[in-house]
Structure formats: C-alpha cells, structure tokens
Amino acid sequence: MLDEVRTVVSVGMRYSPPAYALDEVNAAQGRGVISAYAHGDDYHDIMKARLEALARELDQLLGRHDQRVYVDTAPVLEHALAEDSGLGWQGKHSLTLNRQLGSWFLLGELFTTADIKEDDKASFHCGTCSACIDICPTRAIVAPFVVDARLCISYLSIEYKGSVPRRLRPLIGNRIYGCDDCQMVCPWNGGLPPPVSDFLSPRGENCLPELASLLLLDDAAFRSRFVKSPVKRIGRERFIRNCCIAAGNNGEQSLLTALWSLAMQDDSAIVREHAVWALGMLSRAENSHAAMQRLSVMQGSETDANVREEISLTIKEIKESI
Ligand code: B12
Ligand code: SF4
Ligand code: SF4
Structure with a gap:
C-alpha cells in the first residue's frame, strides 16, 4: 500500500443514527427506509477530504512523510486495523463498535512513514448478547462475526444488480437502500448523544421518504x-x-x-x-x-x-x- 509504511492511523467518522425506532421502520406505511449513513452526502468524498487535512496537520507536527489515505478505496482490512488501534472491537454483526460511540461511525485510514506510538488493542464487549443475530430479517448473520453477504439486505439493495431472489423479497420489508437493523438493536447504540457535527449533512427528505x-x-x-x-x-x-x-x-x-x-x-x-x-x-x-x-x-x-x-x-x- 505504501513503501516503508510505519504507522496506520485508523479513524472513525460519526454520523447521526436513525431518527426512528425499529418498530417505526416496519410500520412506516407507504414509506421506504434508507440507511442512516446515506441520508446525506457520500462519505467517501467527505472522509477523504478530512483525512487529507489530517495528513497535512501531521506533516506540520512531525515533518514531511509519505502518506496515503483510504476510505473503502482499496482492499484494506479496516475492521482489523480499527481493532488493533483501539478504535473498537468487531461485534457479532461484524461491524466495529466502541463503548462510548456505539457503531454509528465509518472507518478510514491514513498510512504514513512516520513512526507514531501505537494505542492498545480494543477489547471485546459483546458478552453473551446475540441481539443482532436474532433480529436480522434475512438471517444473514449465519454465526457470530460471519455475515453471508448474499443474504444481507445491504448487499442485495446496494451492490447486487440483478433480480432479487423471490424468497428474499418479502423479508426485505421497506428497506430501499442498505439496512441498519443489526445496529439499531445493539445495546451499545442505545441512548447515545448525537455527534457534535455530522459532516455528512443528512437531509430530512431521505428520512423515511414516500414511496x-x-x-x-x-x-x-x-x-x-x-x-x-x-x-x-x-x-x-x-x-x-x-x-x-x-x-x-x-x-x-x-x-x-x-x-x-x-x-x-x-x-x-x-x-x-x-x-x-x-x-x-x-x-x-x-x-x-x-x-x-x-x-x-x-x-x-x-x-x-x-x-x-x-x-x-x-x-x-x-x-x-x-
Ligand atoms: C464487503 C463489505 C460489505 C459487504 C459484506 C459485509 C460483511 N459483514 O462481510 C456488505 C455489502 C454486505 C456490507 C454491508 C454493510 N456495511 Co460494509 N463493508 C464492506 C467492506 C468494503 C469490506 C469488508 C470485507 O469484506 N473485508 C475483508 C474481510 C476479509 O475482512 P473482515 O470482514 O474485517 O474480516 C477479518 C476479521 O473480521 C476476521 N474474520 C472475519 N470473518 C471471520 C470469521 C471467523 C470464523 C474468524 C475466526 C475470523 C473472521 O478475519 C478477517 C481478516 O482479518 C468494508 C470496508 C473495508 N475495506 O473493510 C465495508 C464496511 C465494513 N461496511 C460498513 C458499513 C457501514 C456497512 C453497513 C452497516 C451499511 C448499511 N447500513 O447497509 C452494512 C452492515 C452489514 C453487516 N452486518 O456487516 C462500514 C462499517 C463501519 C463500522 N463501524 O464497522 C465499513 C468499514 C465501510 C467504512 N469504510 O466505513 N459491507
Ligand atoms: S444489515 Fe440487515 S440484513 Fe445485513 S446483517 Fe445487518 S440486519 Fe442482517
Ligand atoms: S447486538 Fe449484541 S452481539 Fe451484536 S454487536 Fe451489539 S453487543 Fe455485540
């Protein structure tokens, strides 16, 4: 990824959680549900610009170094890096979560040739909970930490181009772009204060829009x-x-x-x-x-x-x- 890389700075950018409860998702008559991260601007663009600003600040602090930034833009093992850097642990739904911030954040990385002292690895706090596995509408979390993407509504509604398998269609409900269910039931996401700034600028028109x-x-x-x-x-x-x-x-x-x-x-x-x-x-x-x-x-x-x-x-x- 970067010759002579010495450090990976792993970052999480928070976004506003859904402004509705899971019951309201299923009962929203005549309305579709768009995942919370997609209510505003595309995070790839926003996060890349912010990571580049971070790179410039690091240059000022530590002197010039070779740096690369990544936001889903290369095959980077983002969860593993986030866990190693103490940002959060990988939950049973496979996403990275944090005791103070829950899981409503996106991951990005700055690779640098600068030597920076590492943080401690995050520890695991799911315990015996299995709420995300139990709630998944399509049973896509086939075992703790293992998502069968072919069953995941996020994959079916965003990445998959063809005809959605007929047996899965009724299970998708009114989700029209992505799915947040496994995060919405997570106890670590309960009662969180919203982020101080939501750099994705969510738009009200994307909150349960009319079909x-x-x-x-x-x-x-x-x-x-x-x-x-x-x-x-x-x-x-x-x-x-x-x-x-x-x-x-x-x-x-x-x-x-x-x-x-x-x-x-x-x-x-x-x-x-x-x-x-x-x-x-x-x-x-x-x-x-x-x-x-x-x-x-x-x-x-x-x-x-x-x-x-x-x-x-x-x-x-x-x-x-x-
Ligand atoms: C492919 C992908 C998907 C696929 C598959 C997801 C999956 N869970 O497998 C689909 C399209 C379904 C998907 C959906 C979503 N995604 Co996605 N996705 C990715 C992407 C691009 C790659 C993940 C990947 O496959 N990496 C390769 C594998 C090998 O790595 P890994 O999963 O980390 O696995 C490692 C370990 O966990 C471990 N491991 C994994 N499985 C197992 C099993 C066993 C038995 C063991 C022992 C170990 C083990 O070993 C692996 C090697 O280190 C990442 C970005 C990235 N570059 O990481 C975003 C990313 C994971 N997605 C993200 C988001 C937000 C979502 C959604 C919430 C979007 C939505 N609202 O609809 C959903 C959530 C669904 C879910 N429960 O995971 C965020 C997660 C942020 C966070 N806080 O964790 C990421 C990080 C994007 C980003 N830059 O922010 N996603
Ligand atoms: S995003 Fe939805 S379909 Fe995918 S694993 Fe989570 S709850 Fe299941
Ligand atoms: S719902 Fe429970 S098992 Fe799933 S990630 Fe959250 S704490 Fe872990």
Whole structure:
C-alpha cells in the first residue's frame, strides 16, 4: 500500500443514527427506509477530504512523510486495523463498535512513514448478547462475526444488480437502500448523544421518504433527487427495483397506479419484473380477478423472458391466494 509504511492511523467518522425506532421502520406505511449513513452526502468524498487535512496537520507536527489515505478505496482490512488501534472491537454483526460511540461511525485510514506510538488493542464487549443475530430479517448473520453477504439486505439493495431472489423479497420489508437493523438493536447504540457535527449533512427528505414519489422518478429526476448522495451510485434501475419490493411489502393500495405504469412501460426489464411482483403482493385480497386479467394481457406483449416468467408465477400465486 505504501513503501516503508510505519504507522496506520485508523479513524472513525460519526454520523447521526436513525431518527426512528425499529418498530417505526416496519410500520412506516407507504414509506421506504434508507440507511442512516446515506441520508446525506457520500462519505467517501467527505472522509477523504478530512483525512487529507489530517495528513497535512501531521506533516506540520512531525515533518514531511509519505502518506496515503483510504476510505473503502482499496482492499484494506479496516475492521482489523480499527481493532488493533483501539478504535473498537468487531461485534457479532461484524461491524466495529466502541463503548462510548456505539457503531454509528465509518472507518478510514491514513498510512504514513512516520513512526507514531501505537494505542492498545480494543477489547471485546459483546458478552453473551446475540441481539443482532436474532433480529436480522434475512438471517444473514449465519454465526457470530460471519455475515453471508448474499443474504444481507445491504448487499442485495446496494451492490447486487440483478433480480432479487423471490424468497428474499418479502423479508426485505421497506428497506430501499442498505439496512441498519443489526445496529439499531445493539445495546451499545442505545441512548447515545448525537455527534457534535455530522459532516455528512443528512437531509430530512431521505428520512423515511414516500414511496409514491420515488416510484415516479425517471433517470434525470433520480439523479437530481440524489445529487451528491451515495444512493445515486446504484443508479435508477436498482433503486426503483428496491422501491418496487418495498411497495409490494407495504400493503399500500395507493401505489398500484404507479406500479402498473412501471410494469407495463418501464424500459428496464428488472424494474418491470419487480413491479409485477409488487402488483401480485398488493392484489391478493382486493382486485385479484381484475389484476390477473390485466397481467395476462401484459404477458402477451412482454418481450423479456424473465418478466414473462415473473408474470406466470404472480398469476399462479394470486390464484392460490383467492
Ligand atoms: C464487503 C463489505 C460489505 C459487504 C459484506 C459485509 C460483511 N459483514 O462481510 C456488505 C455489502 C454486505 C456490507 C454491508 C454493510 N456495511 Co460494509 N463493508 C464492506 C467492506 C468494503 C469490506 C469488508 C470485507 O469484506 N473485508 C475483508 C474481510 C476479509 O475482512 P473482515 O470482514 O474485517 O474480516 C477479518 C476479521 O473480521 C476476521 N474474520 C472475519 N470473518 C471471520 C470469521 C471467523 C470464523 C474468524 C475466526 C475470523 C473472521 O478475519 C478477517 C481478516 O482479518 C468494508 C470496508 C473495508 N475495506 O473493510 C465495508 C464496511 C465494513 N461496511 C460498513 C458499513 C457501514 C456497512 C453497513 C452497516 C451499511 C448499511 N447500513 O447497509 C452494512 C452492515 C452489514 C453487516 N452486518 O456487516 C462500514 C462499517 C463501519 C463500522 N463501524 O464497522 C465499513 C468499514 C465501510 C467504512 N469504510 O466505513 N459491507
Ligand atoms: S444489515 Fe440487515 S440484513 Fe445485513 S446483517 Fe445487518 S440486519 Fe442482517
Ligand atoms: S447486538 Fe449484541 S452481539 Fe451484536 S454487536 Fe451489539 S453487543 Fe455485540
């Protein structure tokens, strides 16, 4: 990473915890949930600038040295470095947490050729607690400290590009970007004072946003709605796919018009597929016959094989539910 490196300075940048409780996440009718770290600006940019400022200050203190800063920008073992530097221990949810600060902070590193006295390694304070493992909606924490990313809602909603496995969709609830559940139940995150400054400048509009307006975003509107936000990074297709899943899980009938429009007209087959799934979920009790008829007509003109398959499965499920 850096020739002759002598010290790694591991830093944590706090951000505001969610302004709602976990019960409110699950009960937020017609609303989606965006992870707290993504309510404001993209942390990569903000933290990198702050680490570079730290590097300049170190130069002033210790004289010029070679330095490199990293924020998720290279394969750095951030948890292991944070633990060694005393910043926190790796909890059973695999994230780094601290007795005073909980886990609502992001990690970054400054590698330097300067020799700086090391701090003591952090000690482990999870004890017998297993709240994060028990609460995980998809059972992604398969053993203490081990997350199966393929099951994690954070991975499925942010990193994963394709069709979300059907059996996982109902478990995702109304989470549309990332997931905070394992952190929200952690006792070390309870009753914490908010950070003195939140450098990510969270925006109120990203706190439990209404799905009705999100489902209507076209590409240009999506980009301007999420300007400077990490949400923009996943692109409109993945984001609207997530909103369709949340709409299907939400039970909110007023979203039907937007979903029909996406299912019939959207340019993205991924979006059409997930909109069809959501229509199926919302048409179980009410309008089931009309929905099946409309879906059958749609199937005739649908060009994508996966969407046609989704329509068949959805019609079958609606039939079974009557
Ligand atoms: C890949 C990744 C993910 C993946 C996989 C996460 C996972 N838990 O495996 C996904 C997309 C699911 C994810 C989700 C999230 N992530 Co993430 N992610 C990363 C990333 C880029 C790499 C982690 C990694 O795989 N490292 C490589 C492995 C080998 O290292 P490791 O996990 O530290 O494992 C070491 C030890 O823990 C130990 N170990 C690990 N497993 C095991 C098992 C056994 C049996 C043993 C003995 C040892 C052991 O050995 C390893 C070698 O030292 C890091 C940034 C980074 N560069 O570290 C962010 C990072 C971990 N993510 C972060 C965040 C905030 C999240 C989310 C909270 C985002 C959200 N709100 O949706 C979720 C939380 C999900 C969760 N419970 O982990 C922050 C965590 C901040 C903190 N306080 O800890 C990081 C550090 C980014 C940052 N720069 O701030 N993430
Ligand atoms: S982020 Fe959500 S899905 Fe992923 S391990 Fe934590 S609780 Fe489970
Ligand atoms: S919820 Fe419990 S087990 Fe999980 S990280 Fe927090 S203290 Fe550790």
